[in-house]
Every structure is written in C-alpha cells, then in structure tokens.
Amino acid sequence: MYKYIIRRILVFIPMLFALTVIVFGLAMAAPGDAISGNELADPNVDPEVYEQQREALGLNDPVPVQYWDWISSAAQGDFGNSLVYNGRSVAELIEERFANTLYLGLFSLGITILVGIPIGIYSARHPYSLFDYGATGFGFLGLAIPNFFFGLIAIYLLSIHLGWFPAQGTLSGPGQSGFNELSDRIHHMILPGITLGLAGTATYMRYMRSEVLDVLGSDYIRTARAKGMSDTNVLYKHTLRNALIPIITLMGFEIGVLLSGAVITEQVFQYPGIGTLFLNSVTNRDFPVVMAIALILGTLILIGNLIADILYSIIDPRIRYD
Amino acid sequence: MTQKPLLEVEGLKTYFYLDDDMVAKAVDGVDFTVSPGETVAIVGESGSGKSITSLSIMQLIQKPGKIIEGTISLENDNLLKKSGKQMTKIRGNDIGMIFQEPMTALNPVYTIGNQITETLKKHKKLSKKEAHQRAIELLKVVGFPRAEKIIDEYPHQLSGGMRQRAMIAMAISCDPKLLIADEPSTALDVTIQAQILDLLAEMKERLDMAILLITHDLGVVAEYADRVLVMYGGQIVEKASVEQLFENTKHPYTTGLLESLPDIDKEMDRLGAIKGTVPPAHSFPKGCRFSDRCPHVMDHCYESNPELRQVESDHHVRCFLYE
Helix, strand or coil: CHHHHHHHHHHHHHHHHHHHHHHHHHHHHCCCCHHHHHHHHCCCCCHHHHHHHHHHHCCCCCHHHHHHHHHHHHCCCCCCECCCCCCCEHHHHHHHHHHHHHHHHHHHHHHHHHHHHHHHHHHHHCCCCHHHHHHHHHHHHHHHCCHHHHHHHHHHHHHHHCCCCCCCCCCCCCCCCHHHHHHHHHHHHHHHHHHHHHHHHHHHHHHHHHHHHHHHCCHHHHHHHHCCCCHHHHHHHHHHHHHHHHHHHHHHHHHHHHHHHHHHHHHHCCCCCHHHHHHHHHHCCCHHHHHHHHHHHHHHHHHHHHHHHHHHHHHCCCCCCC | CCCCCCEEEEEEEEEEECHHHCEEEEEEEEEEEECCCCEEEEECCCCCCHHHHHHHHHCCCCCCEEEEEEEEEECCEEHHHCCHHHHHHHECCCEEEECCCCCCCCCCCCCHHHHHHHHHHHHCCCCHHHHHHHHHHHHHHCCCCCHHHHCCCCHHHCCHHHHHHHHHHHHCCCCCCEEEEECCCCCCCHHHHHHHHHHHHHHHHHHCCEEEEEECCHHHHHHHCCEEEEEECCEEEEEEEHHHHHHCCCCHHHHHHHHCCCCCCCCCCCCCCCCCCCCCCCCCCCCCCCHHHCCCCCHHHCCCCCCCEEEECCEEECCHHHC
C-alpha cells in the first residue's frame, strides 16, 4: 500500500511537468503579452518605454528560454513576480486568495454531500413516490441550469429582492473577529456555495439513488433480510457501503470540478479567490500567476484522484494495491 | 406421521401486480405441511412458483408482489399476522434460508465472520467474543478445517462451494427449526453439489431441523427428500411421499419430468421432453394449467381446472384422469 502511494506520487512529477509545458505553450500562443494591456490603456507613453520593459522582463526572449527561466526557478519553489499586480510575488498573491477558494470549495462540497446523498438514499427507498419524482425533477434542473445563470438568478432574487444574503465579497466590513467574523464569512459563502455545489448535488443525488436501488435489489441484501436483519441495519450496514463504492470515483473528480467551477462562480459573485485571480491573470497575460495556479490545481486534482483510489481500497476489500 | 406439523401453509396466494393491470398469480392456492425433522421438496420448472412460495414463508416478497390470502403457521403461530419487526425475530432464528447463488448471496464488503456473527449477536444476544467463538465452531461444523482463518476472509477469497458452506453456517447459526434451501446446489459444480447436499442432510440430523428443499432436480429429490410437492403454474399438481411419487407417478406433468431424466439402466437415444413452456403467470389457460402441454389432454381439461384430490393415503393429485 505504502509502496503504491509512493509510486503514484512519483508519477505526479512527469504529469505535472507535461502540464506546465502545455499550459506554458498555450499561454504563449495567446496574442499579446502583459505589457500590451498597458499600451492600450495609455497611448501617450513612448512605445520605446514598453519595449524596454519587455526586454527587462524577458518577454522578448524565445519561448523555450522563457520556459527554462520559469521552470528552473519554479523547481526551486520560486514562482516569480506578477507582471501585473505591481510586481508583487506570485506566492503572496495566491496565498491571500487560496484560503477563500478552499473554504468555498469545502463549503460547497459539504452541501453537495449532505444534501445530495441523503436525498438520493431517500429517493431509492421510496422509488416512484412523489418525493422521488420531485427530487428527479430537481436533479435534471440542477444539471441543466448553467452555473453562472443560477448565480445571477440567486443574486437577483435572494440578494437584491429579498436581501437575505450578500451578493458579493467575503466579508461585510473589516475589523470583525471571532464568531462574528466566522458567521459573516459563512453568510457570504451561502449563495456562491450553493451555486457552485448545485450541479454536484444533483449528480450525487442521481448516482446515489440508482446505486442504492441497485444494491437493495441484490442477492446479499435478500440474504441479510433472510437472516432477520432490521431495515435500518440492511440500509446502513449492508447497502450503503456497497452503494458508496462508485460514489468515491465521483469524489475523486469533484476537486477538479469544484475548482474549475469556482472560476466562473467566483467571477459572478466577485468573490476574491483563486478563480477570479486566474481569470484576471489569463486576460492580462500575467503568465507567472497563470502557471502557478495551473500547477496548484493540477496537483490538487492528482491528489484528489489518489485519495479516491486509496478510499476505494479501504471501502472495498476486493481492491488491493500491492 | 401423526406429529403436529412444524410448518403449515394453507391457501397461500402470492400475486404480483404488474404494469398494464396484469396480475401474475405466481402462487395460487398452495397448501402443505412440513413436520419436524422432515425434508420436504418442492419441485417444478422455472416459473412454477416454488421460489415465490419459499420467499412468501419468509415474507421477503418485494413489491409489486403481495401475499393476498392464506395462512402460514409455524408451530401454530400465524406468521402472516406478525408485524415487520416481529418477523425479523423469526427470520434467521426460527427459519434459516440459503439461496441458489453463493457467488452473490454474501455481502462482498464484509468478512465471513462479520456476516455470521451479526446473526448470532442479533438473535442469540451473544457478546462479540462469544459470537466470534461460536462462528469458528460453526465454520468447523460445515467443514472448514482452517476456520480461524476463514472467519477473517472476504467472500471473494472463497470458491463457490466454500461460500455455500459459509452460507449454511450462517443459516444454521441460530439452530433454526426449519431451513429453507432454495436450489442450494444448482449453481455449483457437480462434485460440489453432492457435498453441499450431504452437508445439509448431516446438519438436519445433527440439529434435528426440518428442511424445505426447493429444486428442479428430481435426482436430488429421490436422494434427500421424504415428501415431494410438484408445482406447476403456481399450484401443487401432485403431493406424495417420495416412494409413492417415483413408483406410482400420477400426474402427467410429473411423468414428463421423470421421463426427462436420464436412466442408466435403459438404452435410449433421446431424453423425453415436455413440449412447450410454462405459461406466464399472468395468462394461465382457462382450464387445467397444464392442458396445453399435456399428452393426455381431454375436452373438459380446457374447461375447468381440476381440484387437488386425495387418491391414496399419502398421495394427492390435481388431474381429471384420476376422478
């Protein structure tokens, strides 16, 4: 098992390397660079000045040289400075926003699991009931509505019209602490969290329903009933563990889904997280920031999949890694 | 045998309410008894209602199926009057059951020991340690020499025959009075089949329990059963002691079943076969349910379904030929 994990982690290295090459290539293939935005913004400045800046930042070097410069310092943990945010260090920029995205992601994952899975189980125990049809309808709606559109509707109804939730940001104001700060943060996270978790909730619900139904009809459940096990025991002991096996696969992908979903959701809610930073950096051709975020997201997705594979072997004794 | 019966099934009807308002009469008025320590076999083709009969006794019929009529009494106690919760105290405790598919009948994510001990903990209120000890004993009884190891193994680590042994250990763990064995050997290799059936017979002697053996194999019936019920179309068509049934076969369906068995003493090119198939349970013929396939069919067989009549002291048959 430990050998397996170490082997998997070693495989991360070439994968992440390939990821940096591809993302770097794409970033460089995009027209313009970080300086061209400034050129458009202020046409009165002598173009010569911009050219000097480009030379100084190494933007005129051939692409392989630029890549080498980037990767040789990145390998030492130095992700350089942003080309846009007044030259602040990339690490600092990411650090101040990463936590926001992490909280949002966990919050929305929590909603997804705590809402999607129980509804799915209940639906499976009462199939073709009114509740089941309702849940199915909600499921299709949740999968069909695009993230950003749902976010806009939520802001319009719940925030502008009813004023229940704030429409943007992470805090109402500075200078809060302790419990007040926590509850204010959660209050700000509810709308983006639901928006981000909507599709996931619907997916988990549908999967859970079909898995539980499937397992409930299986021979070993009949055996458990024939042994006199109660309905509760049959459901929680014999059914759930088996039904969760395919759900684990979904959870492995979930980190990637949440983080890429965060890019759009954070934009809609002007939520200062990694997603907003990523989108701005791409638009501004701020490639050091783009590269660093791509690397972080790539690593997280790989770790997510590894965790899913480990969970598999814990939950299902038929799966063993040697 | 004038003993009071252990299990008494009277007028049992289990119907399935299918879509399009069709009703499948899977079990349609079945009466029989099982005495203590006796082995009663239910024989019939696929779709004759024998498995549904056994699941009805356990009240494990799933929607859209429903027991609509009849009584099922275990030691004069009508099981059909019991609540769902009361039934969980009977299943696995007074009545054990083993199934056809040992490959899928055990939960893949729990160890054999876990699955045996949960029954003991529930019905016999044993502590974890006692249950563990008892499970090892049970595994030894059903023929696992390395029971201490098997108890921690998962079903996928065992072969089909071993899983069926584990199933038997589980089913007899609480000393049931009645064991229902639904085609216990059908899915196994021929060599293993005999071992499993012998094991069941041995357990029966040892624990003094009755066995309700569901099978389609008349060879198994001849070897292991005391009495036989032949089912066709959800009804019993012949009911007799095993000697009577084989030596004095009455019903044309039973005759057909027997002719389809190979006989080592006779020289024959082809085995006999009953033409046609079992009619679906939602559209039985109007008269005798076997009429369409019967070689001795008469005009009035198409008109009405004969009653199950006693023709000898321990022999009942449902056929106009014997009226």
